[in-house]
Every structure is written in structure tokens, then in C-alpha cells.
Amino acid sequence: MYKLLNAGFYRLKKEKIFWCLVVITILIAGSTLFNQIQHVQTWGKTGIDQILINYTNWIGIFIALFTSTFIGTEYANGTIRNKIIVGHSRVKIYVSNLIISIVVGTILELIYMLLICVIGILALGSIAMPAKEFAIILVNIFMIIIAYSSIFSFIALLCTNITMTTVISFILLLVMFVVNNLLGPTASADRYSYNITANERGELVKEITGINQNYPGDTKKKICQAIVYSMPLGQADIISSKFEKDINELYVLIIYAVIESVVITAVGIYVFRKKDLK
Amino acid sequence: MEYILETQNLCKYYKKNKVLNDLNIHVPKGAIYGLIGKNGAGKTTLIRVICGLQRPSKGNYCIYETENGKKINYVRKRIGAIIETPSIYFDMTAEENLKEQYKVIGLPIDDNLKELLSTVGLKNVDKKKVKDFSLGMKQRLGIAIALVGHPDFLILDEPINGLDPEGIIEIRELILKLNKENGITFLISSHYLDELSKVATHYGFINKGKIIKEISKKDLEEKCKRRIEIKVNNVQECVKYLEENKIEYTIKEDNIINIYSPINISELVIGLSKKNCIISDLHEKDASLESYYINLIGGDDNV
Incomplete structure (x- = not known):
């Protein structure tokens, strides 16, 4: 697989879409910092905790775009044949493409975080959240990248048409967005009503004021939670929420992401091995 | 006689359509085997199955006496192929495409790269992206890519499509040279019978998914x-x-x-x-x- 990864990364260096995404990421980091710095006079230095993880809301779009074009090109040009003809197994081809997608997602995320850290710490203050919580969030972000990469690599490797791959990937993102919007409030509903204030880190904190009359019930909430947790977009939404994080929930998200990635990849490899390629 | 490629009752079905129908082919080592058949006869499907792009529905094939199974991928390292259209990255140059193939195979990039481009007649292409190549140039690059790794069995599906007369002659001479000097075995499918007759040492005639006749050039000349x-x-x-x-x-x-x-x-x-x-x-x-x-x-x- 080293040969396939070596070849893939060689190609990545010349891939226009990758460099476009790097530039877009830098622009997103820049505009985020600019907006936040504008509010320093009003709100004071709020630290970079929240803006550091906001990029998670974008990463799905970029992984979808990258994977559909990078892998889709292999089918469009027929170059996937070169790898099979010289004896590389279908499993290795699948996994190497998945790894490249994960690496690209990670690179983009790191570029964003690095820029936010370097410029943000000077202008807005440092990271205030506890180190353990920060570490778990980083793991969550990485797992979200893996989950997105698994899904979009699955689509790209099984759909031989680059246009269809891109369309299906973005339709899936849209579906996740709609489902998350519909089920998210139920998934995050609480038994109690709250008064919401901001803490010194800029996070929104809830203070109980009474019983929530609109609570959907435990069963309905759990079902909605399961659906939201199983979508990387839903996970990203929870991670980047302005509310104080529940550590236990973060661990659950990691487990969901791992299961999702493993299952999708296993099914993808199984189908790809049997696929007739033209 | 040693055969590089043999198939035993190879079948390939697409739903109800039997594209390969108990096909038995024998490509001798060192031969230039011309596979001749009309459109839809099963030539490209046979090549796809042999190259591992598709699985046979029934039957078996052996490459270098290795049956289609877990070990087949080891012997595939000795194969090069062009199937229908050359498999090249259009946004890269010719050299970059070859470097990519070197990396896929796991070979160090060396001076052979420029020599390879020269061999197929792509000497002065330098910074030109493949998307700006003519059809003939793309075809030549496809052949160069197939030659990376010094394969000793080359499978060429319509290799002279899109080539000008000069290009056809160059490819013919290249095939003959590689066969004679390097002992490379060729399996060439082509519609250009006249051109094929100038290079092939053996012929296989395929019709409706079956090899109906295999004959050496010598025997064919005797008959003709x-x-x-x-x-x-x-x-x-x-x-x-x-x-x-x-x-x-x-x-x-x-x-x-x-x-x-x-x-x-x-x-x-x-x-x-x-x-x-x-x-x-x-x-x-x-x-x-x-x-x-x-x-x-x-x-x-x-x-």
C-alpha cells in the first residue's frame, strides 16, 4: 500500500482542487479572525475556544468536494485500471484512497487551527477550556474527518461517474443538514427549562428554571439522538455548539464515528472487490 | 510449449448476455498474438477479465502458469496493458504521468523515463499537459506507461487507434523490437488486419465470445x-x-x-x-x- 500512497501523494501535490481548498481554508480562518477581532472592543477578549472548532461545520463540504474529484478523476481518466493491472489489490486501492482523503481533511483542519492559534491567541486570548476536554474535542474532530472520508470515499469508489459522485455527495450533505435541523432540537431537548448566559470562555451556560413542558420523551429523544450522532454533520454541529460540552456525550460521538467509519468502509471494500470495472 | 496466458472455458455473462462463452485461448511465450474479431465479439471483455478489471462468471485463466486466485496479483506485476483508451492524467505532463506510474509500481525514477518517452516518439513534449496532446500522442504515452516496469507480457487493445501512418509504423517497429530484443510477449487486439499481419506470429479468431480458431503465422501462410x-x-x-x-x-x-x-x-x-x-x-x-x-x-x- 506504500506504493499507492506514495503515488497518491505525488498526485495530490499537483491537484488543483486540493490547493484551492487550502486557499479557501486560509480565507475562512482569516475572515473568522477578522470578525472576531471586530467584536473585541464590544465583548472584550473572548479567547479562541469557539472559533477554533467552527471549521468542523465546513469540513464535510470540502472532503466531499475533494474526494469526488480526486477519486472521480481516476475513473474519468481510467487510471484506476493502471493500479489493478499491475497487481494492486482492490482492498489496497480502496484503503489508500480513504487514507489520502483523511489526510487531506486533517491537513485542512490543521491549517485552519494553526492560523487561528497563531493569530487568534495574540488578538483574542488563549484557549480557556481544560486540556482534557480540548484533547477529546480534537479526537472528535479527527473522527468526524474519518467518518466523512469513509462516506464520500464509499460513494466515489463505487460510482464510476465523476459528476454523479459529486451530485450524490452533495445531496447526501444536504440530507444530513435537513435531518439534523429537523431532529437536532429533539435530540438535544432537555427535561428542564433553562436560563442561558455566557461564561468567561464565551460558552453559553444553562441555569435550570423549571420543567420543560415540550419535552418529547426519552424514547423519541434517544431515537433522534442516535440518528443525529450517526451523521458526521450532526456530530460536527454538537462539537461546534456554543453550549458547554458534555464530556460523556463527546465519548459517545467518538464511538458512533468509529462504528460508522468501520461499517461503511467494510461494506465499501466488499462491494468494490466485486465490482466490474470498465 | 510454454504459454504465458491460457484460459479454460472462460465465461462472462452480463445478465442474460453471454459475452465470453467457454473461451479457450493459448498465448505462447515470446509470441505476438493477434486477437481478431468483429465488434462485440468479446475481445475487450476478455482483456478486461485477464487484467483483473472484471471477474469471470465461470471458468478459469492462468498467467505465467498461475491460476486466477490469491497469487495472481504477484504475476500481474509482469504485465502491462492498454485497454481501449490510454489511462493517463490529463492535467499532468507526459513525464509526470510516467513518474506517477513508476510510483504505483514502486520503482525508483531514473533516466529510463526519458528514454521511454523517446522510444514511443514523445521526445519534445516537456511542459505540455496531456490534455493538449493529440490522440496519437496520448496513445503513445499510454504505451509508454504500459512499458514502465519492463513487463514481459504486454496486452494492447487497439494500440494504433488514432495514430498517423508514421506513428503506426513506429509502433509496429517498437512491437517487433521489444519482442525480438527483450522477448516480450504481446497480445494485440486490432481491427487493422493488414497491420496485424505485419507483426503477429500467432492469431486467435474470436466470434460470439469463443475462440473459433488459433493458428500460427506459418500455418496461416501455408493456407493462404x-x-x-x-x-x-x-x-x-x-x-x-x-x-x-x-x-x-x-x-x-x-x-x-x-x-x-x-x-x-x-x-x-x-x-x-x-x-x-x-x-x-x-x-x-x-x-x-x-x-x-x-x-x-x-x-x-x-x-
Whole structure:
């Protein structure tokens, strides 16, 4: 697989879409910092905790775009044949493409975080959240990248048409967005009503004021939670929420992401091995 | 005889359509094997199955005496192939495409890269992206990519498509050179029978997913030898005359004789008439690969 990864990364260096995404990421980091710095006079230095993880809301779009074009090109040009003809197994081809997608997602995320850290710490203050919580969030972000990469690599490797791959990937993102919007409030509903204030880190904190009359019930909430947790977009939404994080929930998200990635990849490899390629 | 490629009752179905139908092919080591068949005969499907792009529905194939199974991928390292269209990255240059293939195979990039480009006639392409190449240039690059890793079995599906006459000659000479100097075995499928006849040492005729005939060039030439076919009323006298004059001949049927040696027709007619042997019909026959193929396929279609 080293040969396939070596070849893939060689190609990545010349891939226009990758460099476009790097530039877009830098622009997103820049505009985020600019907006936040504008509010320093009003709100004071709020630290970079929240803006550091906001990029998670974008990463799905970029992984979808990258994977559909990078892998889709292999089918469009027929170059996937070169790898099979010289004896590389279908499993290795699948996994190497998945790894490249994960690496690209990670690179983009790191570029964003690095820029936010370097410029943000000077202008807005440092990271205030506890180190353990920060570490778990980083793991969550990485797992979200893996989950997105698994899904979009699955689509790209099984759909031989680059246009269809891109369309299906973005339709899936849209579906996740709609489902998350519909089920998210139920998934995050609480038994109690709250008064919401901001803490010194800029996070929104809830203070109980009474019983929530609109609570959907435990069963309905759990079902909605399961659906939201199983979508990387839903996970990203929870991670980047302005509310104080529940550590236990973060661990659950990691487990969901791992299961999702493993299952999708296993099914993808199984189908790809049997696929007739033209 | 050692065979690089053998298939045993290879079948490939697409739903109800039997594209390969108990196909048995034998490609000898060191041969340039021409695979000839009309559109839809199963040539490209056969090549796709052998190259691992598709799984056979039934039957088996062996490459370098290794059966299609877990170990087949090891021997695939010795294969190069172009299937229908060259597999190249259009946003890269020729050199970058070759470097990519070097990395896929796991070979260090060396000076052979430039030599390879020169071999296929792509010397001065430098920074030009493949998307700006002509069809012929793309085809040449595809061949160069197939040659990366020094394969000893090359599978070429319509390799001269899109090439100009000069390019066709270059590719022909390249194939002959690689076969002679490097001992590379070729499996070439082509519609250009005339061109194929200039390179192939063996032929396989495929029709409706089956190999209907495999024949060496030598045997084919024997069957297609230029001859004069005469119909006579007295075969014995004719044979005597031909024997006396040391003229090569065969008796095709009761009163039809094929003459292979160059002869003077007038002398033949006069000589035979003196022996009361009258020629009632005379015509020259010169079977080419094309006519042999037409007769073969036509015959098969009529069965």
C-alpha cells in the first residue's frame, strides 16, 4: 500500500482542487479572525475556544468536494485500471484512497487551527477550556474527518461517474443538514427549562428554571439522538455548539464515528472487490 | 510449449448476455498474438477479465502458469496493458504521468523515463499537459506507461487507434523490437488486419465470445499461399505434366488442382492440351488474413 500512497501523494501535490481548498481554508480562518477581532472592543477578549472548532461545520463540504474529484478523476481518466493491472489489490486501492482523503481533511483542519492559534491567541486570548476536554474535542474532530472520508470515499469508489459522485455527495450533505435541523432540537431537548448566559470562555451556560413542558420523551429523544450522532454533520454541529460540552456525550460521538467509519468502509471494500470495472 | 496466458472455458455473462462463452485461448511465450474479431465479439471483455478489471462468471485463466486466485496479483506485476483508451492524467505532463506510474509500481525514477518517452516518439513534449496532446500522442504515452516496469507480457487493445501512418509504423517497429530484443510477449487486439499481419506470429479468431480458431503465422501462410487454381478434365495427365516440370501443386478436389509455383500460363495450357488435358477454369487465388478471417467467421456464422 506504500506504493499507492506514495503515488497518491505525488498526485495530490499537483491537484488543483486540493490547493484551492487550502486557499479557501486560509480565507475562512482569516475572515473568522477578522470578525472576531471586530467584536473585541464590544465583548472584550473572548479567547479562541469557539472559533477554533467552527471549521468542523465546513469540513464535510470540502472532503466531499475533494474526494469526488480526486477519486472521480481516476475513473474519468481510467487510471484506476493502471493500479489493478499491475497487481494492486482492490482492498489496497480502496484503503489508500480513504487514507489520502483523511489526510487531506486533517491537513485542512490543521491549517485552519494553526492560523487561528497563531493569530487568534495574540488578538483574542488563549484557549480557556481544560486540556482534557480540548484533547477529546480534537479526537472528535479527527473522527468526524474519518467518518466523512469513509462516506464520500464509499460513494466515489463505487460510482464510476465523476459528476454523479459529486451530485450524490452533495445531496447526501444536504440530507444530513435537513435531518439534523429537523431532529437536532429533539435530540438535544432537555427535561428542564433553562436560563442561558455566557461564561468567561464565551460558552453559553444553562441555569435550570423549571420543567420543560415540550419535552418529547426519552424514547423519541434517544431515537433522534442516535440518528443525529450517526451523521458526521450532526456530530460536527454538537462539537461546534456554543453550549458547554458534555464530556460523556463527546465519548459517545467518538464511538458512533468509529462504528460508522468501520461499517461503511467494510461494506465499501466488499462491494468494490466485486465490482466490474470498465 | 510454454504459454504465458491460457484460459479454460472462460465465461462472462452480463445478465442474460453471454459475452465470453467457454473461451479457450493459448498465448505462447515470446509470441505476438493477434486477437481478431468483429465488434462485440468479446475481445475487450476478455482483456478486461485477464487484467483483473472484471471477474469471470465461470471458468478459469492462468498467467505465467498461475491460476486466477490469491497469487495472481504477484504475476500481474509482469504485465502491462492498454485497454481501449490510454489511462493517463490529463492535467499532468507526459513525464509526470510516467513518474506517477513508476510510483504505483514502486520503482525508483531514473533516466529510463526519458528514454521511454523517446522510444514511443514523445521526445519534445516537456511542459505540455496531456490534455493538449493529440490522440496519437496520448496513445503513445499510454504505451509508454504500459512499458514502465519492463513487463514481459504486454496486452494492447487497439494500440494504433488514432495514430498517423508514421506513428503506426513506429509502433509496429517498437512491437517487433521489444519482442525480438527483450522477448516480450504481446497480445494485440486490432481491427487493422493488414497491420496485424505485419507483426503477429500467432492469431486467435474470436466470434460470439469463443475462440473459433488459433493458428500460427506459418500455418496461416501455408493456407493462404498464393496459387493458381485450375479445373481440368484429366487430373492424371495434368499431374504427370506438373511432376515432369517440377511444378509445386496440390489436388484440392477430384478435378481441381492448386498450383503454387510461378508458371507461364500459356505454356501450361499448351503443354496440357498436348496431353488431351483441357483447362475449363483458371483463376488466381491469393488469400490474405482478411479473406481467411471472412471465410472463417462467415463459416462459423452459418453453422
